[in-house]
Amino acid sequence: MSAIVDRTSLDPSQPNMPTSDSPNHSQRRFRPDALIAIAALLALILLGAALLAPFIAPFDPDAQRLLARLKPPIGFSGSDARYWLGSDQLGRDMLTRCLYGLRLTLLIALFGAALGLALGALAGLVAGMVGGTVDAIIMGLCDVKIAIPFTLVALLVIAIAGASAVVLVCVLSLAYWAQFARLIRAQVLTIREMPYIEAARAAGATSMRIAIWHVLPNIVSPVIVMFTLNISNLILLESSLSFLGLGVQPPTATLGSMVGLGRDYMATAPWVVASPAILIMLVSLTVMLLGDWLRDHLDVRLRER
């Protein structure tokens, strides 16, 4: 996304060149509206499916029919009409497991991102507002965190605390807190020199009040963008950790753990892996597209002047 409009493209004598007034001008800087509309619709469907899973899922996610295991989806030879997306290695309904898996994956990613944001926001605010040694220490911690491979950290935490959804949320919160901290600190450094901050300080406002009432509201936009983009990364990260067996324990399913436990069946029953893998792809793609759109609209550096 170029921040500066290309002047030559504004020459109306150039055939078919978009001008600042032409509808096509927006295509050079933003995603096509149709794609965003599709992404938004998909997001609604996925969120709706996740929220309503307990009401719309045809079976209990752990209900087994052992003698109906590894049935293919309907339309394929050998399918069972009860199992629209087929059944897994224990005769559990794939559609139900995908719905519940999506629900849990989104929950874990959302909470992980929120916790990471809270940690990062606190660190960034304190670093930016206090400055000096405190700032140096916090930024040093950020550098250390970014330098250490995250998978190593995840393995260590899970080895100590055990594998569960709660531990997974905590581990995922550690993934991007440093990025949040840096972003927020940078924003704070800019804003704290603003005249209205000076005025608030002169009026006797404490640092805490200034941080909460004057600084935070003015840095929401970039934070929202980063939050949205990080959810997509966390979904993929959660899927990877669960694939490795470091996430929730069976029979509870997340999309990643379904792919992990189903990988032995890729050659003989590929639907066991394909359904959750496609969902992971759709969710990540949707969130990334929407995150990009939000960034384009909220990031002041990309706004048309």
Add this chain to the structure above:
Amino acid sequence: MQTLLKLRLTGTAAALLLSGIAMAQELTVGVQNMSAYLDPGRDFSNVGSQHYFNSFDPLIGKDHSKAESAWTPTGVATSWRQVSPTVMELKIRQGVKFHNGDTMTVEDVQFSLDRIVNFTFPPYGIRKRDTLPNIAKVEVIDAQTIRITATKPEPLFETLLNAQQTMIVPKKYVMGLSGDPSKLEDSDYEAFSLKPVGTGPYKITEFIPNQRLVYERFDGFWGDKAPFKKITLRRIPELTGRITALKSGEVDLITNIPPDQISVIANDTKLKVESTVTPLFHVVIFNTQHPKMTAKIRQALSYAIDRKTLNEALWGGKALVPNTHTYPQFGALFMPELNTFEYNPSKAKQLLKEAGYDGFEIRYDTGSAYYTNALLAAQAIKEMWAEVGVKMRINVDEAWTGNSPEMMSRNWSNPMYYPDPAGSFGVMWSPTGNAASEGRWKPDATFQASWEKFRFSTDLATRKTAYTELMNYVKGDPPVLVLWQPYESYGMKKNLSWKPQPGHIPYVLDFRAGRVRLAGQ
């Protein structure tokens, strides 16, 4: 020009032929698990049992092509005689060499048994209790004769002297491995288990614990020479990784193929599958000493598991679901008529009610990929227990929890260590067996009396009666539920002739002469 071309083609063909022959001298095996140590006297794991037969010899040999025991003078003993109910004498083969070049003597034979019988190294103490509790002493009579004396009349001398745990190891070599070479120290035994030496047709030239083991042909072997110059065992824990390695030609043979995946290999025109019902049980074990795991609760949990349906679903019906703890290999002591393990969900619910089950969660421990189908079975059992009202939580933990007081239930295996009920049920559940040693099973005086009668009687009818009593005891106060004998499959290249032998203990990868051949060799 044509002559040059012909020469070149001939040379290429010769090189290919030679490389083909050279390659046929080597075998690579992808195994699911690999040992952390190698000492036949110390080890009773399914993982270790894969390895020892190629490098170590027992005292008394066996015809492994038969399921029933047929003892043969193909071990390091050329003949034997039970002098009395408590004494066995054996004549030891002369001129046998160890892999390090030392000549095997009667002192080595005496040492191999005595290190367990009069143990100082704690792991041998466990084997003493569960495998050789009745052996009192091992004496050298002369340069060719060993005398073994039991405390009580011993009906299983030959069986025990064929067991993996009594395979022969070199005394002087072990003593010299660390510290004072004139003394036997614990560090010597630890060092031996990383650099093992035996008398078998293959010497172990490389061992990386949990990763890799390399055998090379031992030219000094006293018997038929090994068919392969070199055999490499590589650990590939992932099933898809093993199958890929086989299909790509990286390995010649792979282990632990679940029934679901047999077609993936069998449908490949270059590959084939050999399968067998293994003389080992997958079991569910209970901590009978846990305050919440009362006899009625454990009985209920046993009655709630539909093993036949699990077999249909997970094994394609090919596993063997027994009604009691017995194997065909037991010969006259094979007792399938006993009815120790049953599926009866109504009875399970009634027992839970009588036990006052209040809905407490039962933890079920399992590794993620140690036993074929174990994690699937755990999830299926969870649902079966839920159907009778029991709450279960699956705890996936690679560590062994069998000796933890917090353990409530878990999966395990109960191999046939030697072909007698004492060598399977007894190793685990006798008053001196593994379960008692680890504190999760404390059989009372009634059980102990029946055990003594069973283990040490030389009368078959008495042994059968006593074993029936033991199985009835287990039915009423279960420390274990037998699930099935698994149907284990091996994938291999089509030109490899190898199959598991019915007379072996589980999982033995027997690559001795006459057992394996690569076509073109």
